Amino acid sequence: MKSRAIYSGETALGWLPWGALAPFLALLFVVGTAIPTSLLLEPLGLLDDQWNPRGTYGWFAFLILPFGAMALVNLLWVRIVERRPFATIGLAPPGGARVFVIGVAIGCVTLLGVVLAGWALGGFKAEGAGDALSSPRELCFIAGLLASFAVQASAEELVFRGWMLSAVARKFNVAWGVGLSSFIFCLLHYERGQAPLVTLNIVLFALFACAWALRSNRIWGVMGWHVGWNWLLATGFHLPVTSLDVPVSALLVHLVPTGSAVLNGGHQGPEGSLTCTVFFAVATAWLAFGKTRHNRGA
Secondary structure (H helix, E strand, O other): OOOOOOOOOOOOOOOOOOHHHHHHHHHHHHHHHHHHHHHHHOOOOOEOOOOOEOHHHHHHHHHHHHHHHHHHHHHHHHHHHHOOOHHHHOOOOOOHHHHHHHHHHHHHHHHHHHHHHHHHOOOEEEEEEOHHHHOHHHHHHHHHHHHHHHHHHHHHHHHHHHHHHHHHHHHOOHHHHHHHHHHHHHHHOOOOOOOHHHHHHHHHHHHHHHHHHHHHOOOHHHHHHHHHHHHHHHHOOOOOEOOEOOOOOOOOEEEEEOOOHHHHOHHHOHHHOHHHHHHHHHHHHHHHHOOOOOOOOO
16 A cells, blocks of 8 residues: 555645654654643643543533644644645535534434443433523533534644644555554543443544544534534533533433443443444445445535
């Protein structure tokens, strides 16, 4: 498999980093922005001593500032150092906003399917419905979280499936791009002692996102999907999001984990469940090997 430009063939006018350097630059983009912003937010009481969000405003700050800074630094790198158009990292016009919104809807639907499957298999029990609908304050918080997750999820897709995947593919090949971008993504999401199924699902998450980006030749759709997935997981069912609890009542159904952690993900939330494994495995295979009539859609 030869090296190639996966999103756009336009030549960079600046310096393109060596392929082996790309993973370290990605780590620098993430860690180099997360540490200073977290050091700023912790004394303000918005993060705890583990740098996890504290309270309503802590969640807004946690999702917007570190990830917003990461995206900004990455975009500045592409524009100033590499001197190439944003289309070469998967942000090709036209119709980006429309495809992004479609992606958000697909993310909500797929997350709903994963949670309902776990519920049907006995992994959750319901203890209420639409609790947030009776509170204007909660609804405002939920709306704010949608905007906040749009920053967080879009930044991750920009760095890993936009910039890093394309940078490595240009220097090595697509397989190396998928492998290295997925490895760094999983490394940054790894927690000591996490269950093997959780680790597997993080790997499958990364492969799914890469497959979507490669199939569509841009990242607008998977970016929106990531937003919808994270947002509904955080707000729809009062369940943990990657082991973090969001202080908001359930928008849809208040679900409580019951039975085996294999079905509900335990403290990790539905992303650590077997139903999530099945979804990512099937969806990734379809995106990678399924037939398509065009490659410029979502």
